[in-house]
Amino acid sequence: MSRNGRARRTPDCTAAGPRPRVRPRAAAERAEGCERQRSEGAGQAFVIGVLTSAADFEQARAWQLSDAPDHERYLAETAELLGDARRRFDTVRARMFHPQDFAEFCLLHGLDPAEPAARERYLVNPPLRTQLLAYQGEELVDDFLPRLVRARENGLTLRHADLLLDGRLYGERDDAVRAAYERGAEVFRRMLLGAGSGVYELRLAVDAPGGRLAAAARVLQWEDGVVRINDEDLELLCAVLCAGLARELPGLAVLHGAQGSAAACGEYRQTAWAWASEGRVWTPATGPVRLDGVAAEPGYRLETVC
Structure with missing residues (x-):
């Protein structure tokens, strides 16, 4: 929560590096393209995509995104991964991993959705940076997941507003x-x-x-x-x-x-x-x-x- 009247901008992510080790083939570690990012002149940041509903989890099975048997177990592993990331990285950010958005992104860019590189590109796609939220240790299911869903919806609106302003909302403002x-x-x-x-x-x-x-x-x-x-x-x-x-x-x-x-x-x-x-x-x-x-x-x- 913020105590002031100024909106913060989410910084862009850059090149990916190795993942933190939690457990082999943990659901979030494979599924959502969670990546260790390194910003120039700054500390290390960790970015993860989260399947926020059981329906999205089932839809994503075809891409072999997770080894978890069900969405409940997947969320437990994701919560553990986020907690570990907070201890290891300067910044932890997350966004909703939306299967339809991801499929359309792969189609647009000619990517194989089963490839980890496709998930990494989707997560750090600059036009969608407004969907990223900083994770600060919130309870995952009842607190952070609803905010991730709203952040995707808000991000689509922000993108619309930016287009109406010819890119001057997040570009150079006149x-x-x-x-x-x-x-x-x-x-x-x-x-x-x-x-x-x-x-x-x-x-x-x-x-x-x-x-x-x-x-x-x-x-x-x-x-x-x-x-x-x-x-x-x-x-x-x-x-x-x-x-x-x-x-x-x-x-x-x-x-x-x-x-x-x-x-x-x-x-x-x-x-x-x-x-x-x-x-x-x-x-x-x-x-x-x-x-x-x-x-x-x-x-x-x-x-x-x-």
């Missing part, structure tokens, strides 16, 4: 994109600041060529203004806001949750605010709205929040 990104981050900051302390979810949708850009994030805001939000969710929200403002696309945002804090004798109030944009600025919705099943009333004027 003044217009840089200004739009800063304006979007400021919109998000004012939404939270006006809400006060509490536990919220922000849902965001921007109508864009090629399909809707959508983002959602859970946010915890303390009485002292400290905000806790997953870095990857913060990055997605700012990117979608940036694309909408830079391309002047219409959008809708809903912030809902429990307003209040333990300092106020544990009193909480359910709230839901909505804002809309015609492309240039975000203003309170003109009336009650519903976004992804969440009903909300017009929000407060953001320019009045300092």
Whole structure:
């Protein structure tokens, strides 16, 4: 979780080296192309792909990715491998190993999916770097796996936003994109600041060529203004806001949750605010709205929040 309002970028991986030794032919060691990466001028990093569901595990059997008898055992071996990697490497990163994505990647690049080199190329493919998450010892099944699934979905949205901006979201930003990104981050900051302390979810949708850009994030805001939000969710929200403002696309945002804090004798109030944009600025919705099943009333004027 992050305590600040800036999104981190995941550094690129470079050439692969030997794997750490856990046990011979461990499921994750073979299956997902887990690789030891060496960055120029930096320490060592370890990258692994994880089959996040039993269905994906079964689909990947044809490529002989794992010797584990079932997905449950595979996850146990993967958790052990991640723990060992944290002790051996400076950085440990993971991404969801999606069988359909991998098959399409191999078809596009003329690779044999049964070859380890194909898995290695898939894991460190630069256009998909936004799907990588740092592993910091989280519980694998109930915590880290859902984040890996969201990171893939978020990564596809980030790729869409980057294409809308002609590659300037993750490439060299010009003044217009840089200004739009800063304006979007400021919109998000004012939404939270006006809400006060509490536990919220922000849902965001921007109508864009090629399909809707959508983002959602859970946010915890303390009485002292400290905000806790997953870095990857913060990055997605700012990117979608940036694309909408830079391309002047219409959008809708809903912030809902429990307003209040333990300092106020544990009193909480359910709230839901909505804002809309015609492309240039975000203003309170003109009336009650519903976004992804969440009903909300017009929000407060953001320019009045300092």
